[in-house]
Amino acid sequence: MSRDSNEILIVGGGLGGLSAALALGRKGLPVRLLEQSEHIGAIGYGIQMGPNVFSAFVQMGVADTVRAQSHKPSALLMLDAYSGEQLAAVPFDETFRARFDDPYVAIHRVDLHNILLDACRKLPNVRLDQSITVSSFEDLGDRVSVLTAEAGIIEGAALIGADGLRSVIRSQMHPQDQPRLLGYVAHRTIVPIKSVPDIVRCDEVVLWVGPAFHIIYYPLRNGTELNIVAVFRTDTYAQKNDPVAHKAELQKTYQDTHPEMQAVLGLMDLSRRWPLADRNPIRQWARGRVTLLGDSAHATLQSLAQGAGMAIEDAVYLAALLEVTG
Incomplete structure (x- = not known):
């Protein structure tokens, strides 16, 4: 003892x-x-x-x-996953800095x-x-x-x-x-910024939202890496480590979404998923x-x-x- x-x-x-x-x-x-x-x-x-x-x-x-x-980041943006319309924005500008002492x-x-x-x-x-x-x-x-x-x-x-x-x-x-499983899963990826297509915004926190899904990405480490998280609801939330099935499900969930979203989804590592719980x-x-x-x-x-x-x-x-x- x-x-x-x-x-x-x-x-x-x-x-x-x-x-x-x-x-x-x-x-x-x-x-x-x-x-x-x-x-x-x-x-x-x-x-x-x-x-x-x-x-x-x-x-x-x-x-x-x-x-x-x-x-x-310069701002936090919320965008419609299909039209690309900006639904909300929080610029981290002088007004933000005047209200909050920290970033x-x-x-x-x-x-x-x-x-x-x-x-x-x-x-x-x-x-x-x-x-x-x-x-x-x-x-x-x-x-x-x-x-x-x-x-x-x-x-x-x-x-x-x-x-x-x-x-x-x-x-x-x-x-x-x-713990209570929610029926949602998350796929997480970090990629070098230099490998990201030009269409993708790499300075803001960018959140695309749609019905029962979203994807968010933002830069890390002095803008050298892009952190990507794709979240969606699925009946297969308990299934893990099946990249082929994960890719097919991701493509179906996010079909017809904005081209910038599609470019980001093409960067995803689908070898692992995380069932979300509360x-x-x-x-x-x-x-x-x-x-x-x-x-x-x-x-x-x-x-x-x-x-x-x-x-x-x-x-x-x-x-x-x-x-x-x-």
Whole structure:
């Protein structure tokens, strides 16, 4: 049994878990993060973040680094998938900057993950353990313990479940609650900008919408890469890894759409798809010395572009509350 009753245990090494480790660590609290994967890493696609998230980055001491590694698009456009008509636009111009102190950005998830990971590694009171799978927990009143396959029982002062949509910690707190498949799938791709046809806009965040489908794309890494996500409703949402079938379904779903959309769809890697899922709201995120954050507490659809931001904000404000009550 590994025991340090002063450590705060965090299950999950994604953006929410790393943010919690960093925010708590900067408050001087001892932290131990437990990640089940062999490496603490991230799936390599883009995310968008609004100005609201930057106050959290400031408090974690990484705001300047995030700004430097982010792309600042010129606008967010919503277009009709068939006619190309502009339905809405949010220009990130002087008016936007006068209202918000911080930018709207797009960043490679891996880049953001590494920023947080590097900052955590600089703190002597933060331990990062990989290849440790937590299967259950117990609140012992004056401490908590987690059961792992690799390290036996690990004890600490408190437990934070930052283990995502299919959270083990949430499943024990709310056994009847399970992820809910929505009947939609997402195909994600990143391609070099130099391979993108001239017809495709590569500076804005461009969202094309149609009946039960959309496609969104935006640049990353100083405009050198284009992140593409195609989402649509389908009866075959549970089927995976069939590129031929995926291509046929994509062509049928998006047939007769605008030529710019068709050019983007031609760039898609269809070797993998992600069935989209949600969770029902719960009123109780915390119980005793155990709490949840991010998707494990309040999973949100990717179309809101706030999932990562909310997990990061959760971490910062949780750390602030613990500091006040500590």
